[in-house]
Amino acid sequence: MSTVPPIAIVEEAIPDEKKRRRGERTIRIRGNRPGFWVYAGLTVVFISAAFPLYWSFVIGSGDASSLRSRPWWPSGNFIDNAISVVSNPAVNFWAALWNSIYSSFLIAAAVVITSTLSGWAFAKLRFLGGPALMAFVVATMAVPQQLGVVPLYILFSELGWTGQIGAIILPALTSAFGVFWMTQYLRQAVPDELIEAARVDGASMIRTFWTVGVVAARPAAAMLFLFVFVGAWNNFFWPFIVLDRQNPTLPVALSLLQSNYFVDYSIVLAGVVLATIPLLLLFIFAGRQLVSGIMAGAVKG
Amino acid sequence: MSTASPKPVRVLSFSQKVGRWDLKFSPYLYISPFFVMFAIVGLFPIGYTAFISFMDWDLVRNSGTFVGFDQYIWILQQPHFWTALRNTFSIFLISTVPQLLLAVFIAAMLDRNIRAKTFWRMGVLLPFVIAPVAVGLIFNVVFADNFGLVNGILTDLGLAPIPWHKDPFWSHVAIATMVNYRWTGYNTLILLAAMQAVNREYYEAATVDGAGLFRQFTAITLPSLRPTLIFVIITATIGGLQIFDEPRVFDQFGRGGAGQQWLTITLYLYDIGWGQWNFGRAAAMAWILFIIILAIGLLNLFITRSLVRDEGRRGDRVGRRTRKEVAR
DSSP states (O other), X not given: OOSSOTTHHHHTTSOOHHHHHHHHHHHHHTOSSOOHHHHHHXXXXXXXXXXXXXXXXXXXXXXXXXXXXXXXXOOSOHXXXXXXHHTOTTTOHHHHHHHHHHHHHHHHHHHHHHXXXXXXXXXXXXXXXXXXXXXXXXXXXXXXXXXXXXXXXXHHHHHTOTTSTHHHHGGGSOOHHHHHHHHHHHHHHSOHHHHHHHHHTTOOHHHHIIIIIHHHXXXXXXXXXXXXXXXXXXXXXXXXXXXXXXXXXXXXXXXXXXXXSSOOHHXXXXXXXXXXXXHHHHHHHHHHHHHHHHHHHHHHO | OXXXXXXXXXXXXXXXXXXXXXXXXXXXXXXXXXXXXXXXXXXXXXXXXXXXXXXXXXXXXXXXXXXXXHHHHHHHTOXXXXXXXXXXXXXXHHHHHHHHHHHHHHHHHHHSOOSXXXXXXXXXXXXXXXXXXXXXXXXXXXXXXXXXXXXXXXXXXXXXXXXXXXXXXXXXXXXXXXXXXXXXXXXXXXXXXXXXXXXXXXXXXXXXXXXXXXHHIIIIIHHHTHHHHHHHHHHHHHXXXXXXXXXXXXXXXXXXXXXXXXXXXXXXXXXXXXXXXXXXXXXXXXXXXXXXXXXXXXXXXXXXXXXXXXXHHHHHHHHHHHXXXXXX
């Protein structure tokens, strides 16, 4: 594999005069710009992706009867519905929002730090047992989360941590996927000569890591941060087990919104929209990085 | 990298000793934060789950009495377990197969030389940032029995409404749709990356050879996707058999339906552990799930390998033949 970091793949997506000229070869090979049907197909795909969100805003801005009357355009009750979501004592929306923000942030930061350190060691340092440990890390990625929840629950109830956000942060602080990801990236992003040069110049191991490794790892670390953040934010199974309605995360709070015998869907969907806004903002600003992260990971697959 | 000091080694000075020590132990120091944490919150629970699964666990004393394989036998004798197994597989198949076909198709469209590439790619990925629970709640309104979007339209058209929550098959279709909504775009991008890695000269040769777009797709693109398809299928298996979030919020009770229409394995595990508070049985259930995932994962690996390998040979031959003809 070339020494070009896999992030370079997206570069071609940026419209740029020079790049377009380079792309001319591609145009000739794959025929002209595709016709109407490709854009029509993609438009259908785009509408299917966006419509459920739009629809939840339509219902979420109506009232209890709007599901029955099936309007196609939003009504004016969104603010009222949102207020009844955040003031619902059974749901604890603000606590959930704050819990989601800081737990996801801490988890993502910790995973990036531990993964970069381990990834650097596995990718660029030679040590006894390294390859075997790496194979072990990869193998554990197939282990389902369900296999750990019973002992973790027993452990945290012994510690008196059930209902505490610490109980969802602590088990998520490391990720085998993260180590695998950083190892793969650093292996090809940093030439060995660079490390040797640093060592010859008298840099200690930690200084080499800091000045060569961390600098090179930054793009991959940013992507890993995004993925872990989104994953932690959306995680439901374990938080649902160990947290309660006094101190939930957003997905747990959302599931509580419809746990009544009478369900007013306009309020449930207003809650869904509210809870989705933070990640939609993240997507608008960092969606491009998510796209290139998924595509970069795939090539090495 | 392997030599700490460029000087020939004579009597080691203090700093040289430190340098050697640094070189030798630094790697272990760097991997230790991961492995220490991982041992506590990853390895220990897995082993302890196995231990608990052979126990009749007492929640008050937090200890158990050894009962051998009784918990496993108990689970295998439950009709609910077999229903949950059937439902999990049914939802897994209805979600994975159309999802991958659709992903290959969309990726092929994105692989064309389209304008505004980044826009379309981001559009495809949009559902990925929405939490599964939120997706479930949104689609509950689409698939509601009485006034849902789909049934409303069907009724307007004079057709019979679909019993989304009464009939097992239709409840599986509804839940599979939620899964497909969230994951199709993600898999599309993975497949798109693999498609872009294909050497464009193959297409050039095929075009010169007179092969149409469809022929190019089946003879060049699909065979090149083999390793990526295997990766995507394995990941979909590991994730799909664990499904919990969407069936949990499919109605307000979260028990998998009055007649267990959409009870899945993980939903059943939750019910045994935190509904019936029987941790020994829940632990046994977790191990059974793990074994099922391993078995299906390996089976998938073998099937996909043997299926796609043939295509790979064919694709290679076409590539060589077309290249030869171009040379002529």
